[in-house]
Amino acid sequence: MPKAAPDDSTPAGGSSQNPFAAIPAVASLIQLVRAVGVSTLDDRHLTRYLQDVVSRERVAIEDGARPGREEVERRAVAAVAALERTRLSPVLNATGVLIHTNLGRAPVSSETAAAMAAAAAGYVPLELDPETNERGGRLREISTLMRLLTGAEAAIVVNNNAAAILIALSAVAAGRSVIVSRGEAVEIGGGFRIPDVLRQSGATLVEVGTTNRTYARDYAEAIDGSTAAILKVHPSNFRVSGFTAAASIAELARVAAPRALPVIEDLGSGALLDAERFGLDREPTIATSLGAGASIVTASGDKLLGGPQAGIIVGRRDWIARIEAHPLARAVRADKTCLAGLSATLRHYARGEAEWRVPIWRMIALAPDAIRHRAEALSDRLSSAGFVAEVWKTDATVGGGSLPGQVLPSFAVAIAAHHDLDASGLARRLRLGDPAVFGRIEERHLLLDLRSVLPEDDGPLGDSILAALR
Numbered sequence: 105m106p107k108a109a110p111d112d113s114t115p116a117g118g119s120s121q122n123p124f125a126a127i128p129a130v131a132s133l134i135q136l137v138r139a140v141g142v143s144t145l146d147d148r149h150l151t152r153y154l155q156d157v158v159s160r161e162r163v164a165i166e167d168g169a170r171p172g173r174e175e176v177e178r179r180a181v182a183a184v185a186a187l188e189r190t191r192l193s194p195v196l197n198a199t200g201v202l203i204h205t206n207l208g209r210a211p212v213s214s215e216t217a218a219a220m221a222a223a224a225a226g227y228v229p230l231e232l233d234p235e236t237n238e239r240g241g242r243l244r245e246i247s248t249l250m251r252l253l254t255g256a257e258a259a260i261v262v263n264n265n266a267a268a269i270l271i272a273l274s275a276v277a278a279g280r281s282v283i284v285s286r287g288e289a290v291e292i293g294g295g296f297r298i299p300d301v302l303r304q305s306g307a308t309l310v311e312v313g314t315t316n317r318t319y320a321r322d323y324a325e326a327i328d329g330s331t332a333a334i335l336k337v338h339p340s341n342f343r344v345s346g347f348t349a350a351a352s353i354a355e356l357a358r359v360a361a362p363r364a365l366p367v368i369e370d371l372g373s374g375a376l377l378d379a380e381r382f383g384l385d386r387e388p389t390i391a392t393s394l395g396a397g398a399s400i401v402t403a404s405g406d407k408l409l410g411g412p413q414a415g416i417i418v419g420r421r422d423w424i425a426r427i428e429a430h431p432l433a434r435a436v437r438a439d440k441t442c443l444a445g446l447s448a449t450l451r452h453y454a455r456g457e458a459e460w461r462v463p464i465w466r467m468i469a470l471a472p473d474a475i476r477h478r479a480e481a482l483s484d485r486l487s488s489a490g491f492v493a494e495v496w497k498t499d500a501t502v503g504g505g506s507l508p509g510q511v512l513p514s515f516a517v518a519i520a521a522h523h524d525l526d527a528s529g530l531a532r533r534l535r536l537g538d539p540a541v542f543g544r545i546e547e548r549h550l551l552l553d554l555r556s557v558l559p560e561d562d563g564p565l566g567d568s569i570l571a572a573l574r
């Protein structure tokens with residue numbers, strides 16, 4: 105029960121003393137919102153929403169706030185307007201972090217986006233074979249493409265890599281133990297920790313080696329009757345340097361083979377292209393991991409693979425069949441839009457066109473000189489509109505828990521201030537623009553790094569900056 109009624113029923117004479125009198129009746133707020141024309145909700149839902157707004161105001165007053173009636177009205181209208189704005193409309197990523205988890209990771213190719221939109225809007229023969237009209241597996245196409253691209257015997261796709269690891273460990277090791285290097289019992293991000301996932305799968309973690317050095321013999325000595333698997337986790341978001349040692353997949357495969365144990369590798373990024381060709385460090389690809397002897401490899405679809413969110417599990421036929429048959433498979437299965445998008449993305453690789461069609465690889469492959477020219481053009485455009493903008497040489501990063509510590513040479517447009525806005529004020533204004541622009545702040549300048557912006561977005565980027573600051 106509210107502690108005080110809205111103004112309509114406030115006893116006469118009490119309103120000037122009663123702070124709750126500042127809260128208008130919901131009916132009058134609805135009239136106000138309709139007059140301003142800021143809502144598309146029907147009356148029933150607008151009423152419910154405003155009741156919520158009003159009860160928040162009431163709580164604030166109980167806590168000592170003393171708003172005026174106009175202030176409450178203004179907030180109510182603003183809250184209704186905020187609900188009309190979609191939060192997930194596209195933004196321009198000028199942060200210089202290519203796989204930005206907070207901005208939704210990898211953008212997909214236009215072909216991939218079209219395939220996903222088409223699958224979402226209509227029906228697809230997800231589990232029917234058009235030739236026979238009989239039921240067929242939903243993963244047939246993806247599995248064929250993954251096998252083609254990686255040399256794996258079998259492949260399945262689930263919702264994300266976290267789900268991939270969870271189901272793989274549940275199917276292979278529940279009730280038994282899994283050996284992990286002390287240096288790899290890590291947190292991936294967002295609270296996702298390897299020891300916790302292992303526990304959740306019903307397996308017991310057996311840590312071997314030390315934080316900085318673990319040898320193949322450490323694993324060999326830890327194997328006993330309860331061992332179900334060896335797990336290797338790619339250190340995707342940190343780097344151990346100095347006096348370090350880690351066992352390779354090939355060494356682990358030699359340890360595991362005589363006992364018929366699987367070696368599971370969580371690769372994280374799941375590159376299908378060789379990063380070294382683009383001036384980056386060697387990043388293990390799915391194919392190299394399998395080639396070295398991993399029995400099961402898991403990876404994300406939306407990191408270096410450059411597709412939709414997905415978890416990819418490839419490996420030996422017997423292990424993949426066991427994972428596919430686990431009850432969790434239904435709980436973590438990928439939907440039709442994911443599968444349609446992944447198929448379109450994988451086809452870019454199969455056609456040998458990934459580095460100029462898959463956005464993440466297009467950005468990685470951008471020549472520094474070309475980025476500099478684009479930054480100069482944007483800076484010129486902003487300067488002629490009255491801004492003080494410079495071109496700075498910067499370091500962009502791949503991000504998304506890929507290639508930690510490595511940078512890609514880049515260029516950014518740097519703006520220190522504009523009229524009364526400092527760098528963080530500018531950044532905020534651009535984040536609220538349409539489309540929103542996200543940059544980063546360095547040395548009290550707002551940097552708009554062009555490595556993470558595709559060249560065809562330079563025009564819209566300039567338009568958006570000018571519109572936001574008009």
Ligand SMILES: *Cc1c(COP(=O)(O)O)cnc(C)c1O
Nearest residue numbers: 264265266292340371372404505
């Ligand atoms: C990113 C990452 C994960 C989690 O993958 P999601 O697709 O985000 O679920 C797991 N392991 C490693 C090594 C990673 O880099």
